[in-house]
Amino acid sequence: MPPDKSILHRLLFLGSLTTSSIRIPIASPQSLSHDVIATVLALESLGVPIDLAEREINMQGIGRHGYRAPSHVINCANSGTTARFLMGLLAGQPFPSTLTGDASLSRRPMKRVAEVLANMGASIETEDRGTMPVAIMGTPLHGTNIKLPVASAQMKTAVLLAALFADGSTTVRESARTRDHTERMMAAFGFGIEPLGEITLDPETFSDVPEEIIYEIPGDLSSAAFMIAAAALLKRRLTISGVSLNPSRTRFLEILTLMGLELEADDIIEEWNEPRGSLTIYADRLSSPLQPFHIDGRDVPLLIDELPILMMFALFANGECVLRGAGELRVKEADRIALVARQFQAFGADVQELEDGIIIRGEAGRQLNSVPIEHGGDHRLAMAFSIASLFCDGPCEIPNAEAVAVSYPDFFEHLALIAGFDSIEVAR
Numbered sequence: 108m109p110p111d112k113s114i115l116h117r118l119l120f121l122g123s124l125t126t127s128s129i130r131i132p133i134a135s136p137q138s139l140s141h142d143v144i145a146t147v148l149a150l151e152s153l154g155v156p157i158d159l160a161e162r163e164i165n166m167q168g169i170g171r172h173g174y175r176a177p178s179h180v181i182n183c184a185n186s187g188t189t190a191r192f193l194m195g196l197l198a199g200q201p202f203p204s205t206l207t208g209d210a211s212l213s214r215r216p217m218k219r220v221a222e223v224l225a226n227m228g229a230s231i232e233t234e235d236r237g238t239m240p241v242a243i244m245g246t247p248l249h250g251t252n253i254k255l256p257v258a259s260a261q262m263k264t265a266v267l268l269a270a271l272f273a274d275g276s277t278t279v280r281e282s283a284r285t286r287d288h289t290e291r292m293m294a295a296f297g298f299g300i301e302p303l304g305e306i307t308l309d310p311e312t313f314s315d316v317p318e319e320i321i322y323e324i325p326g327d328l329s330s331a332a333f334m335i336a337a338a339a340l341l342k343r344r345l346t347i348s349g350v351s352l353n354p355s356r357t358r359f360l361e362i363l364t365l366m367g368l369e370l371e372a373d374d375i376i377e378e379w380n381e382p383r384g385s386l387t388i389y390a391d392r393l394s395s396p397l398q399p400f401h402i403d404g405r406d407v408p409l410l411i412d413e414l415p416i417l418m419m420f421a422l423f424a425n426g427e428c429v430l431r432g433a434g435e436l437r438v439k440e441a442d443r444i445a446l447v448a449r450q451f452q453a454f455g456a457d458v459q460e461l462e463d464g465i466i467i468r469g470e471a472g473r474q475l476n477s478v479p480i481e482h483g484g485d486h487r488l489a490m491a492f493s494i495a496s497l498f499c500d501g502p503c504e505i506p507n508a509e510a511v512a513v514s515y516p517d518f519f520e521h522l523a524l525i526a527g528f529d530s531i532e533v534a535r
């Protein structure tokens with residue numbers, strides 16, 4: 108799998124804050140997601156030395172006070188994580204900065220992060236609609252108690268990054284549990300964090316990490332989810348090794364188990380506080396149809412990136428699948444509820460779009476209509492719809508298929524392996 112995007116973004120940001128030299132083994136620079144490249148370029152423009160070698164990323168931490176004013180506007184491309192983390196990192200710098208992004212990122216909400224950081228003294232302006240460009244003044248920050256208004260790990264991380272530059276300690280309370288990679292990495296690197304229930308960060312107890320950090324990033328379970336889905340529907344047995352098994356990311360596996368799939372995790376080890384292991388999907392043993400799911404708001408933050416592929420699974424479940432409390436899907440890389448409803452209706456499925464979710468009436472073993480795919484440039488929709496297209500009654504054209512590289516450049520090569528095709532041709 109490609110390296111876990113969430114962990115790699117954090118390693119680049121948090122690593123740059125240390126004074127350590129950091130080595131990150133990679134398969135090749137081409138296997139890195141475009142979102143991660145956006146973070147690399149952003150940090151370079153702030154004066155962080157990063158070298159993308161053939162098999163390794165090398166980075167030198169510059170310490171909390173080493174950032175320099177960027178000479179240009181920082182373009183975060185398609186990456187919401189890059190943009191929100193930068194807002195936190197840059198809010199307390201002694202210089203101003205401006206962030207932009209591509210057309211999709213420019214439609215996504217930024218003001219809610221600016222407003223949360225304002226509680227710490229940040230001065231950040233957005234467009235009237237609360238979107239990019241984002242202008243960050245760079246002001247002194249003070250520690251405070253913050254209750255996050257949205258269950259968002261990106262927002263939580265923005266606050267924790269800003270807290271490193273604040274006068275006094277900051278306490279963050281979440282409205283619902285979200286992925287906890289930031290807290291785990293901050294603890295592993297000796298930042299003054301107490302990640303228990305409420306998260307407290309004291310910048311005064313920031314200590315330096317080992318001189319050299321070698322961090323092998325586990326595989327991305329959110330990318331693996333697409334291959335697990337393909338294997339499940341094609342009834343193959345699949346083993347994925349070295350994949351992240353962080354408990355704040357594995358709710359998807361529990362839902363699949365409830366749907367009737369047999370899964371097994373082995374060889375689990377923990378490095379830098381992050382568990383990883385091998386995951387086997389025994390879809391070859393699947394004897395009865397997949398059971399429908401009911402997902403509500405409590406589960407949504409722990410499943411957020413897996414919801415596109417779970418909606419795709421729903422097409423083939425034995426009955427009605429219901430997803431509620433998922434309004435956040437409307438402000439991801441595209442409006443994921445509207446586009447899924449439209450595409451599934453075109454496939455011939457019975458679907459009801461709700462303001463905060465969707466109802467999908469599944470049919471085990473069904474064939475879908477072969478229709479053009481419309482993913483709106485959203486990488487996860489492009490991947491989910493491509494897998495669904497394996498079950499159409501003829502070929503489907505997938506325009507702008509390179510969109511998958513935002514998180515998973517090797518998606519089509521891996522899908523071809525699982526589907527038993529010699530190759531899948533992607534016109535560029």
Ligand code: S3P
Pocket residue numbers: 112113114116188258259260261262264285286411412435
């Ligand atoms: C991410 C958090 C999630 C997720 C995104 C990555 C992260 O966003 O959708 O792909 O790495 O923190 P929100 O926290 O805004 O829901």
